[in-house]
Amino acid sequence: MTSSRSPVSPAPFEELLPSTRRALLHRIAVAQSEGRAPSLVAAVARDGRMVWSGSRTSVDGHGPDADVQYRIGSITKIFTAVLVLRLRDEGLLDLGDPLEKHLPGTAAGGATIAQLLSHTAGLAAESPAPWWERTPGELRPELTDVLGSEPYLHPAGRLHHYSNPGYALLGSLVEAVRGVSWEQALRSEILQPLGLDRTGTQPAHPHAGGWAVHPWADVLLPEPSEDLGLMAPAGQLWSTAADLCRFAVFLAEGDERVLSAESVAEMRTPAVAPEAGGWDDGYGFGMQLARSGGRELAGHTGSLPGFVAGLWISVADGVAAVALANATSGPMCGSLAADLVRIVADAEPRFPEPWRPLPEVDEHLLALTGPWYWGTHAYGLRLTAERGVALAPLRGIGRASAFKAAADGTWVGLDGYYQGETLRVVRRPDGSVSHLDLGSFVFTREPYGPEASAVPGGVDPEGWRGI
Template sequence: MLQTTEFALLRRVAAEQAENRAPSLVTAVVRGGEVLWSGARGEVDGAAPTTDTQYRIGSITKSFIAVLVMRLRDEGRLDLNDSLDKHLAGTSFGHLTIAQLLSHTGGLTSESPGSWWERSEGGDWPALLDHLDENVVKHRAGERFHYSNVGYGVLGQLVAEVRGSSWLDALNTEILAPLEMNRTTPMPVAPHALGWAVHPYADVLLPEPTPDAGAMAPAGQLWSTVTDLCRWLRFIAGDSGTVLHPDTVEEMRAPATVEDGAAWTTGYGLGFQTWRDNGRRLAGHGGSMPGFLASVLVDTATTTGALAMTNATSGVGVSSLTMDMLKLVDDYEPALPAQWRPLPDASPELLALTGSWYWGPMTFVLRLMAGGWVDLRPVSGTGRGSRFRPTGDGTWLGLDGYYAGETLRRHHHADGTVSHLDLATFIFTRTPYDPKAPIPGGVDHRGWRPGD
């Protein structure tokens, strides 16, 4: 990167470490699959931490659990609308759906009953289950966003039940190995940072415990490095390799609930936190465990992402730091638009579909995209528009906007030419209200005419 950009990033990181007294702080910036910059301040074992130094990432663990659940969904092993009881029996809240657990909208308590789980040696699943009585439900399902570590402990057990193996085995086999995240582990492996509490009124430190959380581990157990989390940022941005289809990752990033009501600056999808900031749409996750704070954040439109990890219990603004780093990079060195290139191939049949279509009197334009995808949206204004992916049977599936999940079909005249499009019962024709098309209610036989 430009020296001015690198210095601005280093200055911001150095100020965060010094002013908020972080024992150590590691950071990085990525874009388009490349690590643009990494920086560190402070010391671990008497030396500057590196991109291979492990830190505990806390609740970023939840996004890995969510990916394991979404893989099961994509394989047809479960549906997000399934009740928990269908796959994991014995809880007092089996009526909750898997989607509600993923998005923290099930109304479950935030912390597991008993001792402070983040600082306690955790028990196994039966021990946790014994504490999950009817009192763990704090809100009506779907009523509001209520962050629940318990919910993700349960989802980890759900993965284990459906897979027939531990969630850690599934994680290693299905995510970490394919993405070559070799330094992401459930317990620390040297070189790693020690977790510290910094005294509020003196520059002295107190060691923090890092126990195995047991059945609550899916809520915040993992340790990772700058190198591995840079790969995870690329995953969140859509470079998901063989682990998940990019459309599924996009589905996970979409806000399922909003945390701050009408302000809508923060929300939560299916395992990822979401933010709106001056027109940007950001996704990622934060993490907090005694002795550690972490944050990963990416602008999916530009694929610019930032991460930060520190070995302090509190006081270091890793979330605001990653946000500022992302803004610095985009301000100093904005991402260039992708080069335009012609499509490698386009069938005459699909080309014949492009151009103007009419929903009643309203003009839409259908455009052909790579891979046989099509884009259908109003020629002007902010009406209903969506992208559609071919399904292989001559239809297209809506991916976003109003028609997400809906099917677009084409119908033909006797001579084989396309007569009209049918989208969730809405009829699109080449001319406004074409009388030859099956318009519900019919078209007045007198046709278009001046007003009376």
């Protein structure tokens, strides 16, 4: 069955084409059948709202829709990372701070907050036995029970090694700095502002039950559902396809009530490559990063006994997808969600924003546009919105960046090689423009022009010549 329920009814032009809707339903039907999932639900958001949801088989005798809860496992880590970034943005901590500064007394106090967020602290992947996902959290009342006697497996900062205990530490960090429980902070700082009313630490009707499917027979075994205690920030949450679509929109666009667009973009920025797989996959702050079908995706997969989940966002396409199933293994919900993004983005590519002229013209800025030369490399400078500029090679590939205007008349790089670097105009005593300085690189109007003093090392006085 399919369901078109959405947080906000889309305008007619935002509805998916019938052919796209059928392709989505076919893809989840194949995933449920081949993955042998008792039930599976998926949803797609486009340009800020949910535009499709679909499901296969039933929960409690009824076809699940986008408001039925499933456990989402490690997608919980994104929520925990948002709480930590909020503390950073409020000036209550720095990502370079060692954990010990804010949460003293752990055996991992030398790890920085950034390393914990990006799984580069060198901590073990799992807590000591017994298997924490099937064990009541009350059996691990202290962080020492989560970390064990030797928490470090690798030197801090050297490589990506996924660590569930690392996110338990981040949850305790939130509690130590906020002075409230991780769950209270989660509810008041993320769930309530974003309207995620069907997301929480405990299941609420209607919700799916978790099942194990026998690998060699079509029979089921119910899985336990434990409260994970201190490990909750690594994987506790229950949610719905509709709520996760709302959350995905926030992760793509930001929301000043929770976290700015700049900070969620930082979460989606690679902090490190994983231990295997090359640069096609990576990890930011609380978010997995991948390339699939030529597009960049950000999100997370998740699993706990009885459940698997996937959430992926393509910011460039304005498309996000969620897939949830109630089986311990079988359905590949991460791959499924990525395929749903691909189906929509390929079948119905995003319309570009219409070109419009700038609202005003600054003659001084306009005079800076056009060709500039770094040595003999030709670059073009063009104006962008809000007095910004963009600099890019005129031929081939090279160091292209966009810049935003600063209050002092300079520009700060937003991306690429020059991200964070300062671009400034250098003027002669009479006020005319001599050259551009970009992080000590000199750009002149002519290649090695006659004004030799602008070029480091000077210019041969005999000028250009033949052989």
